[in-house]
Amino acid sequence: MNVPFSHLLIIAFLLFLMGLASILVRRNVIRVLIGVEIMLNAAGLVLVGSSALWNKVDGQLFAVFLMAIEAAEVALALALVIYLRRRKGTLNINAFNEMRG
Amino acid sequence: MATVVFYILAILALLGTYLCVTRSNPVHAILYLVNVLFAVALMYYLLGAPLVAAWEVIVYAGAVMVLFVFIIMMLELTPDQEMSRVGWLRWGPTVLLAMVLFCTLVLFVAVDPETSRVIVDTYVAPKAFGYALFAKYPLAVQVISFHLFIAAIGAYYLGRGGGSRKRSREEGDE
Amino acid sequence: MNELTFYPLLSLLIAIPLGGAFLCVLSRRSSGLCRWLALLSSGAVLVLAGSLFRLPDQTGWLLREDYAWIDTLGARFTLGLDGVSLLMVLLTALLIVMAVLVSWRTISEKTALYFSLLLALEAGLMGVFLALDLFLFYICWEIMLIPAVILIVVWGEEGSLPAVFKFIFFTIGGSLLMLLSIISLYYLHGEQTGVFSFSLEALRLTKLSGSLELWIYLGFLLAFAVKIPLVPLHIWLPDTYCKAPTAITLLLSGVLAKTGIYGLYRFAFQLCPEAAAKSFAWLSIVALVTVFYAAWTAFGQSDIKRLLAYSSVSHLGFIVFGLSVSNRTAMEGSFLQMFSHGITMGAFFALTAMIEERIGDTRMERLGGLWGRAPLWSFFFLVVALSSLGLPGLNNFVGEILILAGAFQSLPWLGAVAVPSILLAALYILRLVRHVLWGVSPAGLIWTDVGRREIFILVPFLILMVWVGCWPQTFLDPLQQVAGLPFFEGAVALKGGVLP
């Protein structure tokens, strides 16, 4: 395989960017969560890539940690989505403003 | 050969992500995302991380995405058409951020010779991976497992309707 | 040292009220039991404090205790008793007993909490007056605040919250500055010697550059000036005094204000002697402004509590004046005056509490002609008023004359300026007496003379007033050799010379 690390960075960057756009632009909670998933994947890609670049196992380990934490997050987040949907009957994130100052 | 496959996968991933973000139907979006995840998993494999790749497929594509689909189906989400009404305040940072990040990236790539180094073929055997995981980061493993445990309890509590009891009480108060 | 030092008497002074507070909480079911528990434990402290009366030895300390505490910080549990702290400890013990008696009947809700907080307050006060370790001192200083605030908020008059906010704002603001000073001293000392310690004796040896010493001194000074309080830091005081339950006002004015003066002398002056000596001129002027301004403002009040609050400020300013003229006589006068002022104000607020108990109000226009209604009560009131305006033969005169005589030795002009304060005191006190005792009672005033419990409160005050007024030696002798005073001898350089 003959891929410069910079290319990998660019790919991860583009993924991250699209995830970010999804978060900022979408109002549906599910879509926001999907954006988060994409961003996390971009991060994982860089981690694994750097692990390969420097020939160290740590990057991969962190990618796994990332995955585990992310799984936990999704579990909780989706449970919350159900809960919120039940409460407000909508998934529009702007409907949830109980924390208004 | 591997290089070509890698680039194809990269393009697939980017394309899939773009479609995932832009499609208005959430089910479609999820399906595109599954594609992306597969592509990324293969990229992991090519980068010498077979174990991570396997888990990517199992955990992400297998578990998380199924969960998403399940939720979307359960809540009967309809396609949303709110993309057009998005103001600059929300697009603005995205675009600007993209530009700044891009500049940073370019600068980084230009300045640091390390980035232009080619990724050589590496391979981390599952055994070595496991040794490293449990010998070097035992505390992190502990913490993360605890984290998962608590998340499970939380999800159980919320899913069982712990919140709804509270809600009914609040309504009763009103 | 004698055999008594074998027992940890000073720690007991702190431990007994704490134990009493704990027992009060345990027996919260029976409010009567709580009252008696509070009375017993505070009485035990009083007996213990009285038994500490003796003459100082060569070191100036009557008693000293030192235990290991938090080694990693270098903080130790060091307590020391010298003549000044002896008077303050005695005063605290006495006034807490009086506060318990004063609130015997007025507190009917949450009795256990009330009395245990009162005892906790006593423990904090004892700690402040005994601590020789700055860490311990600071802890006690803050602990003292918590029961006081809760007592005011829960049992105070309606609308006490803004007053309490003011109180907290000022006090915390001041004590944070003090904390800053303490910490910087701690670090400087640690850097210089390699030994990190909060001990007063150790920190006194810290070498400080002039401006640094001044800043550290200012931190202490502000904290204590708020507590005393000196004008213009007194804004929290009138409202707090008015809204607090009267038993607490008694303590606020009788003891809590003294913690400021005590801290000034024990910590601020001794830790930063040079800065203190430099500040004396300003401090004495501020103190005099306090004396006159507060007395004058007191004259314009129509509420007894408010009037007494300002009067207290005025008298406290006079005590600070005595400390800041850098003369040994005046200083001993100040220490004695701290004690006398506590007695007078304690008695005054005890009498005010009786007014409040009877008519639920302390406005002067609600009163009048009480001599005809309640001669005994009026007699006590008159004597306390006379003591407050400095009639010779009663307690306040002795301290005042010592302060004035000392002030005349070192700063004659300032001393002469201070003298008219006796006239101002007479003005507002006589106005108070005129409105309360003389004239005709307003229609519908129902008033019963003092009962047995109230006589039991007032008679000790009366005895002490005459005692201090006629035989002040009992209280002056322990002050003859006060610990850690040598720096003052150098500061009295202005001695000699005559007015032109």
Added chain:
Amino acid sequence: MRPEFISLIPLLPLGGALINILFGGRLSRRVSTGLAVVSVALAAFMVVAFWSYAAGGGTRVELYTWIEASGLRVPLVLLFDSLSASMALMVTGVSTLIHIYCLGYMSREKDYVRFFVLLNLFVFAMLVIVLAGDLLVLFLGWEGVGFCSYALIGFWYREGRNADAGQKAFVMTRAADVFLLIAMLWLFRIFGTFSIPDIMARTELIPAAAATPLVLLLLAGACGKSAQFPFMSWLPDAMAGPTPVSALIHAATMVTAGVYLLCRLFPLVMLSAQGMAAIALVGILTAGYAALCALAQDEIKRVLAYSTMSQVGYMFVALGAGTLSGAMFHLYTHAFFKSLLFLGAGCIVLLGGENNIFRMDRAARRNPLVFGTFLVGSLALAGAPLTSGFFSKDGILTTVFSRGSGLYELVWVLGSLTAFVTALYTFRLLYLVFGGKEKTRGEIPTLSFSMAVVLPFLAVAALFGGVINLPAIFGGNETLRHFLEGPDVIQGFVAHREEIILTALAVAVFAIGWLAAYGLFRRESALRDNMASRFFRSGFYIDQLLETLFQRPFRTLARFWDRATERQLFDGFFSGLGNMTFGGAKIVRRMQTGRLSTYLGSFAWGLLFLASFFLCCALGG
């Protein structure tokens, strides 16, 4: 007897007061009042018994150390010398008589315990002043009499006016005490002690520049208690108290405390010629002022009050002229005839049913005892030849004349004029009280025995009191002067012929005064209200002046401090701070929309900011 027992002289009245405070309510009226009288009488007896101790330099008795701090020691020390012994004898003697008088006067009063307690306390405090061997001990008595007079003037406290009068007396004397205290502290600074004998023995330590201010400060202090200019206006108001109180406090004893103080410190006073001139000036101004005011009063007690002020002014003149014995002589004679006059006035008011001399019933003239004794007192006051007042007043004027210099000549002229006015107002009082028509009124109350019995004693003293210091031209040998051994400074010498002329002049002044009064006041109709009489009656509007100059601004400022500085400035400043915080919070809380998208957006903005910052850093570096 051991000299320590001298302390019993003040302690006896104190003991009487304490017993009455503690048990007065439980004892029967007879026992409790008897105790009060007996304790004072015993004190008088003790003075006589200890008389021999006063000889020579006197006896100094130290009871115990009152205050001892570093650099200051105040023993409770009594000084029993000729000056204090004679003064103590006068105080206790007159007080005993007045106490006896009070038995009758207060026989209807329910609150008699308080009255006698205060009376006893007053005698105690007065004796402390007299016997004090230390300035602080003197101050103890000084403030003590101040308090007692406050409480006694306002004895009938239900009347707001009385309470106010007491308060006024206390406050004005205390204002003067400020100066006294400063003087005392100054002396302490110089000598390192408050002891009177020690200070008097070493007056040369006082720097020349300090002498005059010190004397002036002492003078101001003395003026307060003695009701001299400018602290005089409390005395007429003080007549609100019971009449025997006026007799005791405001005639015989307390108002003379200022004179006594200056006598006690006379060696010090002598150091400053300017100071003495000031004393004489203050004395003569007050004497003249008060005599003029007495001319227009319409209450018998106020006439007597102003006359007291005037006579005390004479004592100040005597001190200013440098004759201690003259001042003390006049002090004693004045004590006799003025207490007689006040006690007589008490009887007259009781018989006449009214304090106002125009409206009162003239029933008193049918009571020969009251009439005769009051006449004797008035004659002594007016300076009728051969009465005690004649000798003492004439002695003072002669001494003043002998000083010779310009200022003292002026004082002498004014003094003689004042003597004329004194005779004038005294006879005015006599004519108005005993002359004129008698209104028929029902039953006239009878005087109780204890009231009547003291009058003759005092009358005898007032009439023949002159013998204690009879001048040489009348065949006397100035006993009092020799007894006091005072350091008199009579510089000039009065020739025998001049002295006779002066005496004759004094007689003439008295006679002219009488004749003028006869012409003016024999008929009531001669007394019409005009501007001058209003001016005099109001005491030259001094009260209004004080009100405008001091009291009103003081009250206004007190209110200003309370309302403006306290509540608006200080409180306003801090509530302003609070409001600012709240206002700021109101603005800032709008940022918390509660919407996730806002948070995410701001998160992105933050990220943007950080990233651009680092980018710039990287580009710059």
